[in-house]
Amino acid sequence: MEPDGLHSTGKGTPQGGPLSPLLSNILLDDLDKELERRGHCFCRYADDCNIYVRTQRSGERVMGSVTRYVESVLKLKVNRKKSAVARPWKRVFLGLTFLKVHDVMRIHIPGCSLDRLRHRVKDLFHMGRGWNVGRFVQTALNPVLRGWLNYFRPGASKRMLKPLDL
Helix, strand or coil: CECCECCCCCCCCCCCCCHHHHHHHHHCHHHHHHHHHHCCEEEEECCEEEEECCCHHHHHHHHHHHHHHHHHCCCCCCCCCCCCCCCHHHCCECCEEEEEECCEEEEECCHHHHHHHHHHHHHHHHHCCCCCHHHHHHHHHHHHHHHHHHHHHHHCCHHHHHHHCC
């Protein structure tokens, strides 16, 4: 918004900013209502959304109709590179995926989430060179590890975390 009126920028809200989830939840509330009206099972957090259907064919049909709804009615862009029709255990949603074990679905932490933690800890150790070890662990390392473990606790298992030595 400028003094002489509104002007289009072509840019959206910065990714990861505090305003992004708030704005996407306000804008996508209509999508939630539309999906509920259609009777779909779905999970959405901010602008990430999974819609669960029984078959590949119905998944492709729903993806097409929801994409049309989002682009024509809500006037938002759908990132087609990130959008896909696939089994839940073949997709990562909010850093988690599902694992099918003996016909039982379990929450699972995929390798990409573990790799991000490894890189984050490696960067912290690089940044902490020359720090007092106790202060480094208390102020830099522990908050990252505690936050990661609290977020991923539903999918964490001792067997998975043992190689990380956490």
